[in-house]
Each structure stands twice: as C-alpha cells, then as structure tokens.
Amino acid sequence: MSSRHANERPTRARAVVKPFQIRGRFLTALALRLEGGPPDVAFYEALDEQLQQTPQFFSAAPVVLDFARAPGIATPEKIRDLAHELRERNLLVFGVQNAGPIDQSALQSMGLIPLGPGRDEPGPDDAARRKRGVEKLLPPDNKIVTAPVRSGQIVVAERGDLTVVGSVASGAEVVASGNIHIYGTLRGRAVAGVHGNVNARIFCRKLDAELVAIAGLYKTSDTLDPAARDRCAQIFLEKEKLCMEAIA
Amino acid sequence: MTTQMKAEPPLGRVIVITSGKGGVGKTTSAAAISAGLAKLGHKTVVIDFDVGLRNLDMTMGCERRVVFDFINVIQGDARLKQALIRDKRLETLSILPTSQTRDKDALTKEGVEAVLDELKREFDYIICDSPAGIERGAHLAMYFADEAVVVTNPEVSSVRDSDRVLGLLSSQTQRAETEGAEPVKAQVLLTRHDRARVDRGEMMTVEDVLEILAVPLLGIIPESQAVLRASNVGTPVVLDEPSAASRAYEDAVARLTGQEVEMRVTGERRPGLFHRLFGRSA
Numbered sequence: 437m438s439s440r441h442a443n444e445r446p447t448r449a450r451a452v453v454k455p456f457q458i459r460g461r462f463l464t465a466l467a468l469r470l471e472g473g474p475p476d477v478a479f480y481e482a483l484d485e486q487l488q489q490t491p492q493f494f495s496a497a498p499v500v501l502d503f504a505r506a507p508g509i510a511t512p513e514k515i516r517d518l519a520h521e522l523r524e525r526n527l528l529v530f531g532v533q534n535a536g537p538i539d540q541s542a543l544q545s546m547g548l549i550p551l552g553p554g555r556d557e558p559g560p561d562d563a564a565r566r567k568r569g570v571e572k573l574l575p576p577d578n579k580i581v582t583a584p585v586r587s588g589q590i591v592v593a594e595r596g597d598l599t600v601v602g603s604v605a606s607g608a609e610v611v612a613s614g615n616i617h618i619y620g621t622l623r624g625r626a627v628a629g630v631h632g633n634v635n636a637r638i639f640c641r642k643l644d645a646e647l648v649a650i651a652g653l654y655k656t657s658d659t660l661d662p663a664a665r666d667r668c669a670q671i672f673l674e675k676e677k678l679c680m681e682a683i684a
Numbered sequence: 685m686t687t688q689m690k691a692e693p694p695l696g697r698v699i700v701i702t703s704g705k706g707g708v709g710k711t712t713s714a715a716a717i718s719a720g721l722a723k724l725g726h727k728t729v730v731i732d733f734d735v736g737l738r739n740l741d742m743t744m745g746c747e748r749r750v751v752f753d754f755i756n757v758i759q760g761d762a763r764l765k766q767a768l769i770r771d772k773r774l775e776t777l778s779i780l781p782t783s784q785t786r787d788k789d790a791l792t793k794e795g796v797e798a799v800l801d802e803l804k805r806e807f808d809y810i811i812c813d814s815p816a817g818i819e820r821g822a823h824l825a826m827y828f829a830d831e832a833v834v835v836t837n838p839e840v841s842s843v844r845d846s847d848r849v850l851g852l853l854s855s856q857t858q859r860a861e862t863e864g865a866e867p868v869k870a871q872v873l874l875t876r877h878d879r880a881r882v883d884r885g886e887m888m889t890v891e892d893v894l895e896i897l898a899v900p901l902l903g904i905i906p907e908s909q910a911v912l913r914a915s916n917v918g919t920p921v922v923l924d925e926p927s928a929a930s931r932a933y934e935d936a937v938a939r940l941t942g943q944e945v946e947m948r949v950t951g952e953r954r955p956g957l958f959h960r961l962f963g964r965s966a
Contacts, residue, residue: 603895
C-alpha cells in the first residue's frame with residue numbers, strides 16, 4: 437500500500453500548474469563587425485548611408501557588436517560611446533562578442549551582455565560549425581539511385597533532387613530537400629522539400645503511394661486524388677494545398 | 685536412387701533460402717532444393733539456421749539421428765564430421781542440424797564463417813535454411829551467401845517481407861560490404877501458387893509479384909497436397925512420388941545450376957471446363 441502511495445505522489449505533484457515555464461528561445465541578430473581603428477566621423481557617415489539605403493533591414497533587429505577584427509577598441513569607454521551612437525540611430529544594440537577580457541559590470545551598466553564563449557582559441561566544435569556553414573553554401577548534391585528502393589530502406593538526398601530509376605516499394609521511404617523523380621511505381625513514402633522548399637515536386641511513373649509530402653504538407657493513400665492514382669503523376673503545392681495530377 | 689558422382693573440385697557455392705515471413709515454405713524448399721541438387725550428383729549440404737526450433741531434420745526425416753549439431757560445432761564441442769548427417773537415400777546429400785535447446789545468440793559470425801569455409805572444401809552447394817524474421821539468425825544465414833532464393837507466397841504481406849529481405853541482401857551481406865564484389869544473386873521462388881485462386885483474383889499474379897520484387901523468377905511451386913504429405917513423412921518432396929510440386933522443384937533446381945528450363949505453371953486441380961474451352965494459360 438505504502439509503495440503505491442510513493443508511486444502516485446510524484447505523478448500528482450507533476451500535475452500542479454507552475455506559475456512559469458522555461459522554454460528555449462533562439463533569436464537571429466545582426467552582428468556589426470568593426471574593422472580597424474576606433475569609430476570616427478567617416479565610420480558614422482558610412483553607417484548612416486547604409487541605414488538610409490536599407491532601412492527595413494535594420495528596423496527592429498537586435499544588434500551585436502563584434503570586435504573580432506578590432507580588438508584595440510574593445511574598452512568600456514569606446515564601447516559606451518559606440519553603443520550610444522548606435523542607439524541614437526535606433527539600432528537595438530544588446531550585446532558584444534569577441535571583446536576579449538572586459539569588465540562584466542561595466543558592460544552591464546551599458547545594458548550590454550557578452551555573447552558566446554571565450555573566442556581566444558577556437559572551440560572544439562568550431563570545425564564542425566564551420567563545416568556545417570560550408571555545407572549550406574555548397575551547390576546542390578543531387579542523388580541518383582539505379583536500383584529499386586525496397587521495403588524498409590530509406591534514401592535521403594540531403595541537398596537537392598533525388599532520382600530513382602526503379603520502383604519505391606511499400607514500406608520504403610524516399611526523402612529529398614528538392615524534387616523527387618521516380619521512374620517506376622511509387623508504392624512507399626515520398627517526402628520532397630523537407631527543408632521547407634514549397635516549390636519542390638514529386639514525379640512518378642505510377643502513383644500508388646502510402647504517403648506523399650511536400651514541405652510538411654502530406655496526403656496518405658486514403659486521400660490520394662483518384663484522378664492521379666495508378667497514373668503517371670506529379671504532386672506539387674499550390675496555395676498551400678497539396679495537388680496531384682496525371683501528366684501522361 | 686541413382687546419382688552420378690563428379691570428380692571436379694567442389695564448387696563451394698553458398699545459397700541461402702530466406703523469406704522474412706514465416707510459414708511460406710522456406711524449410712520445405714530448402715529440403716527440396718538440396719535433395720534436388722544432390723539428385724543431380726552435386727555434393728550438397730543443408731544447414732538449419734533456425735536455432736531453437738529445429739524443423740529441417742524432421743522435414744529431411746533424420747530427427748532421430750541427431751547427436752551433435754551446428755551449435756556444438758561452432759562452440760568447439762564437436763567436430764564438423766561428427767555433426768554432419770549423411771542422408772540415407774542420397775549419398776551426395778548431408779544435413780547439418782541445429783540445436784533445439786539453444787537460441788540464436790549462440791550463433792557467431794566467426795563461427796558460421798569457419799563452418800562454411802570447412803564445408804566449401806567438400807561440398808558443391810551449401811544450402812542455408814534461414815529462420816523467419818530479419819534478426820540475428822536470418823542475418824547470419826544470409827551474410828556469407830553467394831546466392832539467395834527468396835521464398836514468396838503470392839500475397840501482399842509475404843511479398844512485402846521478401847522485398848525487405850532483398851533490400852537486406854543488397855546491403856547487409858559480406859558481398860555487399862566488400863568493395864568490388866559481385867552482389868548476392870537473388871532469385872524469387874514463388875510457392876503455394878494456386879492457379880484457381882489467382883484466376884478468381886484472390887491471389888496476386890506472378891507478374892504482380894515480379895513487378896514489385898524486380899528480381900528473376902527461379903520457379904513457381906503449385907499449392908499441393910504432395911508438399912504437406914512429403915513434409916509429414918520426412919521426405920523432401922523431390923524424393924517422394926512424382927507430383928506437380930516435385931516437378932516444379934526439379935525445374936527450379938535445374939535453373940539454379942544454370943540450365944535454361946521453360947517456366948511452367950501447373951496445378952493439382954484439373955482445369956475447369958471454362959479454362960479448357962478457352963485454353964487460358966498464365
């Protein structure tokens with residue numbers, strides 16, 4: 437009996453509603469990377485010109501000051517002046533990065549927070565991060581599979597189109613960030629535009645899919661368009677609706 | 685039973701009989717194919733990989749002669765020669781039974797490889813009777829295979845499981861993992877084919893199955909009472925009295941050895957009047 441109580445108690449405690457929740461939050465910020473010596477008149481003129489040319493770009497965008505290329509000016513006084521000038525221009529300066537060793541309380545008094553770990557030496561995950569950044573910049577890497585994709589197999593084209601010369605069996609899955617072309621019968625699942633590309637399409641010689649999806653919108657075999665079923669078909673997004681049509 | 689002995693060095697070809705799904709006729713086919721190969725004069729051994737269930741020796745009719753088994757050999761408790769059972773009907777046929785008291789974890793990759801290597805020095809064909817499923821036993825049965833016979837019934841779940849197994853054959857075998865090696869040669873053996881039920885639309889057609897699996901067809905074995913009877917008396921169907929099923933297995937065996945044999949679709953049932961009048965053929 438007592439053990440049952442012990443089992444029940446934490447469950448009940450968990451059901452109590454907390455007055456707050458802790459949630460992760462990512463935000464995108466602009467980094468203003470300073471170059472060379474301390475900001476002078478020419479610097480502010482150039483900045484004003486930039487702000488005039490692309491006002492939308494800076495409106496309501498949080499800004500971080502990056503001292504990676506100008507370590508000499510990362511002193512509390514110069515940062516204070518710079519933050520003041522930028523805030524005058526309605527830029528939402530909230531942090532500094534790569535400022536080296538700097539007095540935390542001085543930063544706090546300016547309403548700034550230091551960002552990122554100490555960058556005096558590259559962190560252990562730096563190489564991985566750089567590689568990931570490079571990957572995004574790489575040209576699309578289309579994939580061609582010349583054998584049937586069998587039940588239980590998953591083929592992924594992480595960056596680009598996927599072409600299958602053969603059928604995709606029931607229970608198999610083909611995934612691409614771009615388009616999917618299947619020169620055979622699609623009996624399994626096809627997921628195109630996985631990274632949110634709404635222009636991605638799925639093409640197949642014969643449509644008999646368990647599931648088709650583009651950029652997160654999907655239809656299952658029950659909801660396949662009868663006009664396209666068992667036909668040579670294409671599947672695409674139009675006005676946020678998954679459409680399918682026979683093409684031959 | 686007459687057999688023609690051969691003098692060449694052994695072929696040492698490892699063929700796995702697999703399916704994924706259970707109850708489709710793997711063990712029956714393994715028994716029939718190994719007996720068929722032996723009947724043609726090839727030195728053949730059939731190994732039971734279904735550790736813990738042990739059906740092959742019963743189908744082969746040698747269950748009372750099992751002393752040592754495959755697991756004993758792998759664990760070094762017995763020599764291979766002690767565990768091999770020579771068939772009483774065909775001197776070219778041997779059986780390596782498995783243990784009924786152990787489970788599939790008793791199989792090790794190194795142990796299986798060592799046994800297969802030893803068998804390759806003596807036998808032309810090494811037939812591995814895989815358990816159902818895709819776990820350890822089935823994986824090790826197919827891992828060292830040169831060829832695969834994927835036993836399939838003409839119904840959707842069996843075809844899907846066979847498709848899964850074909851995927852594993854092309855990715856999880858020694859040949860698949862060896863750079864530049866020829867892939868495992870996989871062929872489908874369609875069993876329990878009932879022409880009448882296919883005609884009534886209750887079974888998938890041969891064409892449907894092949895369209896999905898996209899591998900060559902080794903043979904079509906008709907649904908037959910002869911198969912059940914042979915199994916129950918412990919005789920591989922090709923060694924029992926002639927039937928449509930035994931002829932179909934013999935054709936399949938001939939194809940396995942590289943002969944070209946025309947595909948016949950036969951049934952135990954005599955065709956009905958309608959079929960005779962219109963002369964339909966599959």
